[in-house]
Amino acid sequence: LVKSPLPHRPPTQHTLTFAAVFICGLKVTTSLWCNCTTAQCEKTGSQCETDGACMASTSFIDGQEQHIRICITRDKLVPPGQPFYCLGAEGLLNIHCCYTDFCNSIDLKVPSGEMCGGNGGTWGLVELVAVIAGPLFLLCLLLLVGVFLYQYHQRAYNHRQRLEVEDPSCDHLYPAKDRTLQDLIYDLSTSGSGSGLPLFVQRTVARTIVLQEIIGKGRFGEVWRGRWRGGDVAVKIFSSREERSWFREAEIYQTIMLRHENILGFIAADNKDNGTWTQLWLVSDYHEHGSLFDYLNRYSVTTEGMIKLALSAASGLAHLHMEILGTQGKPGIAHRDLKSKNILVKKNCTCAIADLGLAVRHDSATDTIDIAPNQRVGTKRYMAPEVLDETINMRHFDSFKCADIYALGLVYWEIARRCNSGGIHEEYQLPFYELVPSDPSIEEMRKVVCDQKLRPNIPNWWQSYEALRVMGKIMRECWYANGAARLTALRIKKTLSLLSIQEDIKV
Ligand SMILES: Nc1ncnc2c1ncn2[C@@H]1O[C@H](COP(=O)(O)OP(=O)(O)OP(=O)(O)O)[C@@H](O)[C@H]1O
Numbered sequence: 001l002v003k004s005p006l007p008h009r010p011p012t013q014h015t016l017t018f019a020a021v022f023i024c025g026l027k028v029t030t031s032l033w034c035n036c037t038t039a040q041c042e043k044t045g046s047q048c049e050t051d052g053a054c055m056a057s058t059s060f061i062d063g064q065e066q067h068i069r070i071c072i073t074r075d076k077l078v079p080p081g082q083p084f085y086c087l088g089a090e091g092l093l094n095i096h097c098c099y100t101d102f103c104n105s106i107d108l109k110v111p112s113g114e115m116c117g118g119n120g121g122t123w124g125l126v127e128l129v130a131v132i133a134g135p136l137f138l139l140c141l142l143l144l145v146g147v148f149l150y151q152y153h154q155r156a157y158n159h160r161q162r163l164e165v166e167d168p169s170c171d172h173l174y175p176a177k178d179r180t181l182q183d184l185i186y187d188l189s190t191s192g193s194g195s196g197l198p199l200f201v202q203r204t205v206a207r208t209i210v211l212q213e214i215i216g217k218g219r220f221g222e223v224w225r226g227r228w229r230g231g232d233v234a235v236k237i238f239s240s241r242e243e244r245s246w247f248r249e250a251e252i253y254q255t256i257m258l259r260h261e262n263i264l265g266f267i268a269a270d271n272k273d274n275g276t277w278t279q280l281w282l283v284s285d286y287h288e289h290g291s292l293f294d295y296l297n298r299y300s301v302t303t304e305g306m307i308k309l310a311l312s313a314a315s316g317l318a319h320l321h322m323e324i325l326g327t328q329g330k331p332g333i334a335h336r337d338l339k340s341k342n343i344l345v346k347k348n349c350t351c352a353i354a355d356l357g358l359a360v361r362h363d364s365a366t367d368t369i370d371i372a373p374n375q376r377v378g379t380k381r382y383m384a385p386e387v388l389d390e391t392i393n394m395r396h397f398d399s400f401k402c403a404d405i406y407a408l409g410l411v412y413w414e415i416a417r418r419c420n421s422g423g424i425h426e427e428y429q430l431p432f433y434e435l436v437p438s439d440p441s442i443e444e445m446r447k448v449v450c451d452q453k454l455r456p457n458i459p460n461w462w463q464s465y466e467a468l469r470v471m472g473k474i475m476r477e478c479w480y481a482n483g484a485a486r487l488t489a490l491r492i493k494k495t496l497s498l499l500s501i502q503e504d505i506k507v
C-alpha cells in the first residue's frame with residue numbers, strides 16, 4: 001500500500017469525527033468524508049460524505065490501471081464485519097474499505113503476477129492448464145527424443161562392432177571357444193598366407209586378454225604377461241608416441257612365411273582407443289625364462305645348453321636373413337638390433353629372436369630396401385665397426401646382414417663365458433664391459449671397436465674344449481672389420497649342427 005497525502009480538510013473536523021467513533025462505541029452515528037472519483041462528486045470537489053465507509057479499489061479498463069474511490073452508505077455494509085461491498089469483485093482487482101476521513105486516498109497496487117493475463121490480470125482455466133501442461137509436455141517430448149537417440153546410437157554401435165569382428169564368410173577362422181591360439185595359428189600357417197591371424201581375429205584375441213603383471217620395460221614401452229583362454233601371452237604395450245615403431249614391428253612380424261620356431265611367435269597387433277589415448281598392443285608367445293640376457297645372468301649352461309642356444313639363435317637368424325623365392329616366399333630381413341636382451345629363451349632352452357621393430361626387408365626384384373634406413377639404429381654396444389664409423393654401404397642389403405653377424409658373435413661370447421667346462425665358468429658380463437661405461441656413446445664405442453680394433457677376449461683355455469674352441473673360432477670370424485669377410489648365418493648354423501652331432505647332442 002502506498003499512502004498519498006491527505007486532501008485538505010479542517011484538521012479539527014478530521015480528528016473530532018475519529019475521536020467520536022473511538023470513544024463513544026459502535027452505536028454512535030457519525031459521518032465520514034471520503035475521496036470520490038465518480039462524475040457526481042465533481043461538484044463537491046471530488047469528495048463525498050457518508051455514514052458508512054470509504055472505499056478504494058483498482059481495476060483495469062482498456063488495459064489501463066484505474067483507481068476508483070467512492071463512499072459506501074452504512075445500509076450497504078452487510079453483512080457486518082465482512083460487507084460484500086468490501087470483497088474483491090470481477091474487474092475490481094483489489095478493494096479496500098476504511099472508516100476514517102479520506103482513508104481511501106491510498107493507491108492500491110495490482111500484484112504484478114496478475115498482469116500476465118493481459119486481459120484484466122487474472123488467468124483463465126485454459127491459460128492455467130497451458131502453463132502447467134506445456135512444460136510437462138515439452139519435458140516428455142525431450143525424454144522421448146533422448147531415449148530414441150540413445151537406442152539408435154546403441155544399435156549403430158553394436159552393428160559397427162559386429163562388422164569389425166564378425167565376417168560370416170570367415171566363420172571358420174573365428175576363435176571358437178575350445179580352440180587354443182596354437183591351433184588357430186597352426187591352421188593359418190598350414191592353410192593360408194602363412195603371415196598370421198586375420199586382423200579381426202587379432203583384435204578379438206587382443207581384447208579378450210587379461211593382463212597379469214609387468215615383466216619388463218624397454219625403449220618403446222612395457223611388456224606384460226597376460227592370460228588368454230588359460231594360456232600365457234606376452235603383451236608389449238607401446239606409448240602412443242611410438243605408433244610408428246608399433247606399426248613397423250607388427251608389419252615385419254606379419255611378413256609372409258616369417259614364422260619359425262626360433263623367431264618369436266607373433267599373435268596379434270591391436271590399437272585400442274580408450275577415449276583419452278590410444279593403446280598400442282603387440283601380442284606374442286610368452287617365454288617364462290625371459291630374455292637370453294636374463295637367463296645368462298641367472299644360470300650357467302652346460303656344453304649342450306650352449307650349443308642348443310647358439311645353434312637355435314643361428315637358425316632363427318638364418319631364416320630371417322634368407323630370401324625364399326616364389327609366391328609363398330619371403331624377403332630377406334636384417335634385424336639391426338640383435339643382442340642378448342632381444343633374444344628370448346624358450347622352455348626347451350632354445351632361442352627365439354624378438355624385437356623386429358628396426359628390421360629392414362629386401363626387395364630382390366628391384367634390389368631395394370623397404371624403408372629408408374637411417375645409418376645408426378640399434379644398441380651402440382652391439383654396433384658393427386662399419387656402423388659406428390658410418391662406412392656401411394646402405395644401398396647394399398647384405399651390409400645389414402653382415403652387421404647382424406657381428407652382433408651375433410658378441411651374443412655367442414656372452415653365452416660361451418657362462419659355459420661350464422671342466423667345472424669352470426665365468427660370471428655374466430656384457431661385451432666390452434671392461435672397456436666402455438654402462439651406456440656408452442657412439443664415440444666411446446668407435447674408439448674401442450674401430451680405432452683400437454679391440455674385441456671381447458677369447459681365453460686360451462677355451463682351446464682345450466672342442467665346443468668352446470669352435471665357438472671361439474666362430475666369434476672371431478663374426479668380428480672381422482670387413483663385413484663381407486664374416487661368416488653367414490647359414491654357415492654358422494651348419495658348423496654348429498656338425499658340432500652338435502660330434503658332441504652327441506639332440507637338438
Ligand atoms: N615374449 C616375451 N616373453 C617373456 N618375456 C619377455 C617377452 N618379451 C619381452 N620380455 C621381457 O621384457 C623385457 C623388455 O623387453 P623389451 O623388448 O621391451 O626391452 P629390452 O629388449 O629389454 O630393451 P630394448 O628396448 O632395447 O629392446 C625383456 O628384456 C624380457 O625380459
Ligand SMILES: [Mg+2]
Pocket residue numbers: 218341342355
Ligand atoms: Mg627388446
